[in-house]
Amino acid sequence: MDKIVSLAKRRGFVFQSSEIYGGLNGCWDYGPLGVELLNNLKQAWWRSMTLRDDIEGIDASILMHPRVWEASGHVANFTDPMVDCKQCKARYRTDVLIDDLSVKKKKEILRGLYKEDFEGQQSDEKILMEFSKRIVGDEIIAKVIRELIVCPNCGNKGTFTEARQFNLMFKTFVGPVEDTNNVVYLRPETAQGIFVNFLNVLNASRQKLPFGIAQIGKAFRNEINTKNFLFRTREFEQMEMQYFVKPGSEDTWFEYWREERLQWFLNLGMKRDMLQWHKHEKLAHYAKNAYDIEFRFPFGWGEVEGIHSRTDYDLSRHEEYSGKSMKYFDEQSKEKFTPYVIETSIGASRSFMAFLCASYDEEMVEGEMRTVLHLHPTLAPMKAAVLPLVNREGMDDIARQLTKDLQKSFRVFYDDSGAIGRRYRRQDEIGTPYSFTVDSQTLQDRTVTVRERDSMKQERLSIDAVKNYLSEHLRHETGG
Ligand code: ATP
Numbered sequence: 001m002d003k004i005v006s007l008a009k010r011r012g013f014v015f016q017s018s019e020i021y022g023g024l025n026g027c028w029d030y031g032p033l034g035v036e037l038l039n040n041l042k043q044a045w046w047r048s049m050t051l052r053d054d055i056e057g058i059d060a061s062i063l064m065h066p067r068v069w070e071a072s073g074h075v076a077n078f079t080d081p082m083v084d085c086k087q088c089k090a091r092y093r094t095d096v097l098i099d100d101l102s103v104k105k106k107k108e109i110l111r112g113l114y115k116e117d118f119e120g121q122q123s124d125e126k127i128l129m130e131f132s133k134r135i136v137g138d139e140i141i142a143k144v145i146r147e148l149i150v151c152p153n154c155g156n157k158g159t160f161t162e163a164r165q166f167n168l169m170f171k172t173f174v175g176p177v178e179d180t181n182n183v184v185y186l187r188p189e190t191a192q193g194i195f196v197n198f199l200n201v202l203n204a205s206r207q208k209l210p211f212g213i214a215q216i217g218k219a220f221r222n223e224i225n226t227k228n229f230l231f232r233t234r235e236f237e238q239m240e241m242q243y244f245v246k247p248g249s250e251d252t253w254f255e256y257w258r259e260e261r262l263q264w265f266l267n268l269g270m271k272r273d274m275l276q277w278h279k280h281e282k283l284a285h286y287a288k289n290a291y292d293i294e295f296r297f298p299f300g301w302g303e304v305e306g307i308h309s310r311t312d313y314d315l316s317r318h319e320e321y322s323g324k325s326m327k328y329f330d331e332q333s334k335e336k337f338t339p340y341v342i343e344t345s346i347g348a349s350r351s352f353m354a355f356l357c358a359s360y361d362e363e364m365v366e367g368e369m370r371t372v373l374h375l376h377p378t379l380a381p382m383k384a385a386v387l388p389l390v391n392r393e394g395m396d397d398i399a400r401q402l403t404k405d406l407q408k409s410f411r412v413f414y415d416d417s418g419a420i421g422r423r424y425r426r427q428d429e430i431g432t433p434y435s436f437t438v439d440s441q442t443l444q445d446r447t448v449t450v451r452e453r454d455s456m457k458q459e460r461l462s463i464d465a466v467k468n469y470l471s472e473h474l475r476h477e478t479g480g
Contacts, residue, residue, distance in 0.1 A: 001298040005229055007371065011430050013037065013356070013381075015229065026226030028235035028349075033134050033430055036381035038237075038352050042216050042325035045239045045346070048264055052247060055212040055241065056205050060193025063184045068192050069169065071321035072314065078188060079165035081138075082224050083145055086161060088154035093224040094141055094163050095119040097149060106131045106473050115213060138163070141371050144180065168221045170234075186289035191343060193217070194242045195314045198326060209328060209339055210253060212243035228299055237348035244339035245299060246330070247312065253342045254289055254309045261307055262293060262345050270358055286313035293346075295354040304354050305346035312338040355379055359431060365456070373431030374454055377474050382432040383410040384470055387423050389439040391416050398463070399438040402448070406467060412472075428453055434473065436466055 008014040012031035016023040018198070030038050048267050049055050068470075069075050081094045101109070103124045106198035110131060122130075135144060142163060150157045171188040185192065194213045216239045226232050245253045258277075265275055278301075288309040294301040315326040315338050327336045359373045377383065384406060388399035396416055403414040413432065415423050420437065427435050437449040447460045450469065461469055 001229065001357075003158050003362075004298070004356055007429065008034070008229075008356065009359070010189040018409065026223060026232070028230060028233060033381040034352075037355075037375070037379055038348060038383070040379045041352055041355065042237075042239065042348055044268060045264070045348070046214070046216060046258075049212070049214040049241055052055065052206070053244075054210065055214050056201050057214050058194065058197055058201060059217065060190070060197060060215060061440060062187050062220075063174070064186065064187060064192065064196070066183055068196060068318075069185050069188075070197075071317040072192050073317070074169060074185075074188060075167070078169060079167050080224060081163040082166045083160040083163050085154060085156065085159050086150040087156045088151060089157040089255050090153035091224060092152075092160075093166075094145060096144060096225045097152075098141060100152070101149070107150075109144060110134065112148060114146075148456040166224060168220075168223065170220045170222050188216075188221050189219050190215050190217045190238045190240045190347070191242060191314070194240065195318055196322075198242075198244065198315060199324075202328070206384055209330070210243060210245040210249065212241050214239075214241040216226060223284070228297070228302075230349045231297065231302060233348060233349060236350065238345060239348050240343065240345045243342040243344075244328070245342060247337060247340045250288060250340040250342060251309070254307070257331050257342050257344055258291060260348075261305060265293065268355070268379060270295075270355070274358055278303065286311050295351075295358070296356055297354070301471050302350075304351050305344065308343045309322055309344070310341045310343055312340050314341060315339065370425060370428055371454065375431035375433075377433045379431055380431045381411065382413045382427070382430060383434070383474060385413045385423070385432050387414075387420065387426045387435055387437045389420060393440070393443060395438045395440070395442065398442060402436065402438065402463060402466060406470065409467070410470060422449060424456075434470060438463075 011033055013034035015029045015031055017029050019025045036250075045304070050057050052170075083094055083097070084091050090278065096175065102420055105126050110127065114134070128334070135141065145160050145163070148157065149160070151159055169188050171183055173182040174184050175182050180271055194215055197213065201207070202211075203261045216237065218235060219237050220237045220456050223232050223234055223430065226234060243253060243257060245436035262275065265398070266272060274296045276294050276296075278292040278294050280287075280292070283290060290306065290308045292303040293305040293307070318324075319326040326338055328339050329336050355375065357374045358374070361372050361374055363370055363372065386399050386403045386406065388395040399416070400414065403412055404411040413427070415426065418426075424435060431453070433453050435451045435453075441460075442448055442463065446463045448466065449458050449460055451458045
């Protein structure tokens with residue numbers, strides 16, 4: 001993980017927010033290459049959702065009527081239990097406090113509580129399993145925190161307060177008066193913008209069930225513990241799609257979307273063994289079924305996308321709170337009903353990090369270490385590099401002209417500084433799939449070398465064929 005974070009900073013993918021002021025926890029800025037990769041990722045998602053008949057897009061505002069969040073349940077339930085240290089005032093989420101304990105400490109706690117021998121003969125893995133099996137439920141967690149855990153900040157034991165529920169929504173005020181009548185929230189998810197626009201979109205687009213609404217946008221959560229780079233941040237971007245279906249058909253559509261969403265990752269070059277399904281055993285009372293797609297991050301498996309079967313809960317709640325009907329009239333059967341919803345919800349920033357991790361590789365080439373991002377060409381921030389072998393004899397002029405031509409259609413990088421081998425390595429490190437080199441032979445026969453990032457194979461082709469070569473290869477790679 002450290003290597004990826006350091007590459008991300010060095011090559012301008014991701015910077016810490018407000019770095020010159022010491023940074024702002026849980027917030028990150030995307031640099032020149034990062035914003036290209038992020039935009040490509042969002043574009044790939046958007047195209048997969050909207051280049052079909054049955055899904056419309058929207059872009060709802062971040063600030064919404066506060067009743068939206070009462071109806072959605074976020075005001076009452078979007079909380080994490082947390083404790084404060086009375087001594088040093090540090091604040092922790094209880095589950096994170098427990099998760100972050102070392103194996104040694106977990107052994108000690110098990111031994112203290114159960115007087116069994118958790119020392120010696122048992123493997124760490126077994127101990128961790130025992131721990132997560134036994135240390136669950138509010139009461140036991142409260143006891144462990146009260147009596148057995150030292151504050152990671154000041155090292156005192158027995159100084160934690162009772163757990164309190166902490167709402168994760170950022171609150172602010174509209175207008176000049178800061179009172180409770182003017183409270184608004186920064187949306188903690190994009191989905192509600194879709195639900196409240198269900199009828200607007202239905203009427204404007206003349207869609208019929210089943211159909212979906214897709215949206216990409218920022219979401220904000222006042223996470224108590226931000227960690228693991230872009231995995232858990234306070235400001236992030238989501239790509240969500242709500243698919244409205246006739247009650248009774250939700251299981252079929254749930255399976256359909258599970259397959260579609262997994263395939264999306266695979267189409268973008270993710271290996272199957274880096275992904276796994278996690279079925280939710282404990283479902284929210286309104287949910288019929290829920291699976292997460294988890295990615296194997298360097299720190300362990302973590303959710304990147306949720307696929308949820310949510311019944312008619314959201315639309316019904318908005319009907320109840322707004323007093324406006326959210327029903328659909330089915331012309332064929334002449335029935336009126338509230339549609340059921342299948343939701344696919346993926347973090348753009350979190351999956352950005354997953355694609356970075358999945359593509360990062362180090363390999364020995366001729367006795368030298370090469371760092372390479374095997375990014376799918378669709379995602380690669382730069383589609384090609386153009387490199388004059390030397391900066392003389394007109395090679396640079398030809399290379400500049402080629403760059404200009406290609407830039408009419410693609411993001412292309414011109415680089416004329418340093419030895420050619422180093423320049424190739426610089427492109428490998430940022431995932432550029434193709435490099436075109438102008439050399440002395442170009443001056444004679446107008447051919448250039450193309451070098452492919454993954455195989456490092458080189459071949460010659462006419463300079464006039466470069467544009468077609470690139471379009472063809474990118475189109476082929478993207479299946480378009
Ligand atoms: P977690 O359990 O990891 O907090 P969640 O179950 O609350 O996630 P959802 O509400 O289902 O997440 O959000 C859908 C997606 O949004 C997640 O799969 C993830 O990709 C992304 N996401 C959620 N919270 C964050 C965050 N704090 N930082 C970055 N991405 C996030």
